[in-house]
Amino acid sequence: MKQLQTGSFYGQTNQTTHLQGITITDTEYTLDKVDWHYHENAYFTFILAGNVIEGNKKEVYHCPAGSLLFHNWHDPHYNIKPKGFTRGFHIELQKRWFDNLELKQDKLEGSFAIQNPDVKFLLYRIFKESKICDELTAMTVEMLLLQTLNKMQVNNAGMSRQIPxxxxxxxxxxxxxxxxxxxxxxxxxxxxxxxxxxxxxxxxxxxxxxxxxxxxxxxxxxxxxxxxxxxxxxxxxxxxxxxxxxxxxxxxxxxxxxxxxxxxxxxxxxx
Structure with missing residues (x-):
């Protein structure tokens, strides 16, 4: 099974932004099908336009524009792209980024879809910031990512309690x-x-x-x-x-x- 290194995604990557332990890519999906593979880093996939189907060992996700997935590192999955233009925005988080901030990466296990609209709004702001790309972008993206992870962990903690x-x-x-x-x-x-x-x-x-x-x-x-x-x-x-x-x-x-x-x-x- 193929492992993709930092900044590598199948398709045509039109922009790559390297920050401190964070890599952001803007990619057009051009392949109809991508076989099982995994990535070196934990990362987010945010579908900006079009559709993609993604499957892992537990679930299959049908992802129209606005869908947000989180993948932990080394979590295998495959992709199928229906006909038409599809564009994805990816944020990779290297292990050293978690280590430098003393964050525990294992609190976010496996791959899963994120439905919380507040989390998606933060991802749209990160996308916008990646297009501004000035001397304040690294700090702003890191702050927005920390807010994102905090909301995800709060949501996961809520899921662990009994919900009607x-x-x-x-x-x-x-x-x-x-x-x-x-x-x-x-x-x-x-x-x-x-x-x-x-x-x-x-x-x-x-x-x-x-x-x-x-x-x-x-x-x-x-x-x-x-x-x-x-x-x-x-x-x-x-x-x-x-x-x-x-x-x-x-x-x-x-x-x-x-x-x-x-x-x-x-x-x-x-x-």
Whole structure:
């Protein structure tokens, strides 16, 4: 089985940024299928455009734009690329980076998909920072990565405690169609949960109100749609469930840290 070294990914890598123990690559996936392989370093895969299927020894992930995976070092997997353009953003974390910060790499075992929209927002900010690439980029990326790992570990710690089945079901319901206009009574009925119970316990498991969480999911969907330069901001706003473009802009800036036009320029800028 082939091992890929630092900065090596199958396809056409259009940009590689080497920081202190961190390597960032922007790669177009050009191969229809990549056989079983593993990487020297732990790394994130963030799909910016298109689709890819990735399988490991435990699961198979269907990854459209906006999907985020974490792979630990030496974890074998394979890739299949459906027809069409696919672009991936990778962040490799070398062992010395973990060691220098006295972080325990073994706390994040195996490969897994990350669904938390707050983590994805941090990855979009890292992508944007990699395109700025000035003397402050290394420090900024490291800070954002530490925030990312902290959120992941907090999330994993929460998963280890007993979580009611309705939490996972609700996440799937809301993520399946963020643009849909739900009501509390409708969701309570689908979950077979009293509205008072749902209202009381939602923030305990989601760390925000239901309205805030749905807005995050809508912004997350908007990030993925911005890769299509044929869609206007108004088109994207309505596709994601926002009342109008101004509402979309406010929410995007709140959770994404910039306005969508600025992010789209970084996304579509030639490498």
């Amino acid at each position: 089945a309705w939490v996972g079901k609700l996440k799937m319901l809301l993520a399946d169609d963020p643009a849909r206009k739900h009501t509390l009574s409708e969701l309570s009925g689908l979950l077979q949960l009293h509205p008072v119970h749902l209202s009381r316990d939602f923030s305990r498991y989601f760390n925000c109100t239901m309205g805030e969480y749905i807005r995050k999911l809508r912004v997350e969907k908007a990030f993925a749609l911005l890769a299509d330069d044929g869609s206007s901001l108004t088109d994207i706003a309505y596709a994601c469930g926002f009342a109008d473009q101004s509402h979309f802009l406010r929410c995007f800036k709140q959770f994404g840290g910039s306005n969508p036009s600025a992010y789209r320029k970084f996304l579509l800028k030639p490498c």
